[in-house]
C-alpha cells in the first residue's frame with residue numbers, strides 16, 4: 212500500500228522501534244514509533260487480530276480505504292503488515308493527537324469558535340473528498356480528527372467506512388447499523404431505507420457540538436438511551452442561552468447538519484460554502500492556539516489513562532464490578548459500548564438517577580425543556596424544523612399506570628424495536644441454531660473461510676512483496692500481541708472482499724441469563740419496574756428485559772437484513788397518550804393531520820404489542836407470585852380509563868390476569884395429580900421390594 216513516488220516503508224516489525232503508547236481504541240493500541248531505516252517518526256496502530264476476529268471485514272475495509280485515499284486531510288497509512296497475531300498499520304505520526312484527547316487534556320469545555328471553524332473546515336474537506344470518491348466515513352467524531360504539530364488536520368479511522376458504489380453483499384454493509392451511538396444519524400439507527408453520505412453530515416454536526424462543548428450530546432447516557440433520544444427528541448443544537456459565545460452562523464451550520472430528514476441536510480460540498488467557515492483561520496493558528504503548552508502526546512495519554520483508572524476505581528466503589536466495563540467505555544469518551552443487556556439495565560437505572568439528581572439540582576431544566584432551544588447535555592426538546600415532535604424527558608406521573616404509558620410512548624417512538632433489531636444480529640443468549648435471518652446464515656456460512664483467513668493472517672497490504680521473516684526489535688515493554696515470539700510477515704493481496712462477511716460480535720458466554728431473574732435491586736425490568744421505581748422512565752430496561760444477554764463490544768452495528776421496520780419515522784407523538792394535543796392539532800393543516808393520525812393508529816397497534824410482550828415477560832418472571840401480579844393489575848386498574856385504547860388495554864390486562872389465574876389453577880391440579888401418582892408409584896415399588 213505504499214505509494215511509488217514516496218518513501219518505501221519497510222513491512223517488517225524489526226525495522227520499527229515502538230516507543231510510548233499514544234492512543235487506544237476498541238481493538239487497537241497506537242504507538243509512537245521510529246522507522247529505523249528511514250529514521251522517521253511514525254505512528255503504528257497495532258490491532259490484535261485474535262481479539263477482533265469477528266471484525267476482519269472492518270479491518271480489511273479500513274486498511275483498503277487507507278490505501279486508496281490520497282488527500283491532505285485524510286490520514287493515509289504508509290504500509291501495513293502482520294506480526295504474530297497482530298496487524299501493524301504504519302501511519303504518519305500526528306503529534307497533537309485527536310481533538311478528543313486535546314479537549315480532555317486541556318479544553319474540557321470545548322474549543323473557541325475560530326479553532327472549531329478551522330478544524331471543521333479541514334474535516335469537511337476530507338469528507339468532500341471521501342464522498343466524491345464514493346466513501347461514507349461513518350465514524351466522524353472528535354476522536355477521529357487528528358492534529359499534527361503544525362496544526363494540520365486529518366480525518367482518521369476507516370474501520371467502519373463504506374463504499375457508496377458497493378453492490379450486492381457489500382451494499383448490505385451500507386444497510387448496516389454501524390458507528391458510535393452519540394454520533395449516529397437517525398436514519399442509520401432506523402434502518403428504514405438505508406442511508407448514504409448524508410449520515411456523515413449528521414455526525415459532522417454532532418462533532419461540531421462536541422468541539423463546542425467538549426463532549427457529544429447525550430454522551431453521558433447508555434447506548435439504548437442515546438438511540439431513544441436521537442430518534443425521539445428533536446435534534447440537538449446550540450443553545451442560545453448557554454452557547455451565547457458562539458455566532459449565529461455556527462448555530463445555523465449545526466442546525467443545517469442536524470436535520471433528521473437526510474434529504475434536507477446539505478451535501479458536504481454545499482456545506483463547504485457555509486458562511487460559518489469565514490470564521491476559520493490557518494492551520495498554524497490551530498497549532499498556536501490549542502497545542503502550545505501541551506505536554507507531549509504520550510505524556511498526555513498517560514495522564515488521561517491514570518485519570519481514567521482513578522475514575523474507574525471511584526465508580527467501582529460506587530457501582531460495583533458490573534458497571535466497570537461500561538464505565539470504562541464511558542470514561543474513554545464513548546468510543547465503544549458494552550452491549551450487555553444487564554449492564555444496559557443497570558446503566559439505565561443509574562442514568563435515571565443522574566437525571567433525577569440533575570433535574571433536582573436544576574429546577575430550571577424542566578422549564579428549559581419547553582424552551583425553544585436545546586441544552587444538549589440535558590435531553591430536551593425544541594421544535595423540529597421537519598415536523599412537530601412532542602417529547603417530555605421528565606416524568607411527572609405519579610402512578611404505575613402512567614409510567615406504563617411513559618414506557619409506551621417511548622416504545623412508540625421507535626420505528627423499529629431496537630432490541631428486536633439487536634436480537635437478529637447479535638448473539639443473544641439463545642440457541643444460535645435458530646437464528647434464521649438470511650444475513651445471519653450467510654455470516655455463519657462464511658465463517659470457516661473467514662477463520663481460515665484469520666489463522667493464516669494473510670493480511671498484508673504491500674502488494675507484490677514476498678513473504679518476509681524478520682527479527683523483532685521493538686522494546687520489551689510491548690503488549691503481548693506486539694511481542695509475539697513467532698513472527699510471520701506474509702505478503703499478498705488483502706483478504707478478498709467476498710471472503711469475509713462478519714460482524715463485530717463478542718458473546719460473553721459466562722453470563723447466565725437466569726441470573727437476570729435474581730438480580731440485585733438495580734435490575735429493574737418490565738412494567739413492574741415502572742411501579743417499583745416510579746420515576747424510572749427508561750425504555751431500555753423494560754425492553755431489554757424480554758431479551759437474553761447481549762455482549763457486544765465495539766461500535767454499534769446492526770444489519771438491516773435482520774430488521775423488520777414496523778412503523779414510520781417522525782410521527783407526531785405525545786408521550787402521555789401518543790396523540791397530538793388539541794392545541795397542536797389546531798395548528799396543523801388537514802393534510803398534515805391525516806397522515807399523523809394514521810401514523811398514531813399504527814403506533815398504537817405496535818404499542819399494544821409491546822405492552823403485551825412486557826406483560827408476558829412479567830408473567831414469566833412473577834407469574835408464580837400471584838400476589839405481585841394482582842398488585843400489578845390492581846395498580847393498573849386504579850387509574851380511570853380515559854380513552855378507548857386505555858379501556859382496551861385494561862380489558863386485556865384483566866383477561867391476562869384471568870388466564871394467569873386459570874393456568875396457575877391448572878398447574879396446581881397437575882401438581883397434585885403428580886404427587887398422587889408419585890405416592891402410588893412409591894407404594895408399588897415398596898411392595899415389590901417387600
Ligand SMILES: Nc1ncnc2c1ncn2[C@@H]1O[C@H](COP(=O)(O)OP(=O)(O)OP(=O)(O)O)[C@@H](O)[C@H]1O
Pocket residue numbers: 233234235236237238239241254256286302303304305306308309312354355357367368370546547
Ligand atoms: N497517526 C496517529 N498519530 C497520533 N495519534 C494517533 C494516530 N492514530 C491514532 N491516534 C490516537 O489513537 C487513538 C485511537 O486510535 P484509533 O481511533 O485509530 O483506534 P480505534 O480502535 O479505531 O478507535 P475507535 O474505534 O475508538 O475509533 C486516537 O483517538 C488518537 O488519539
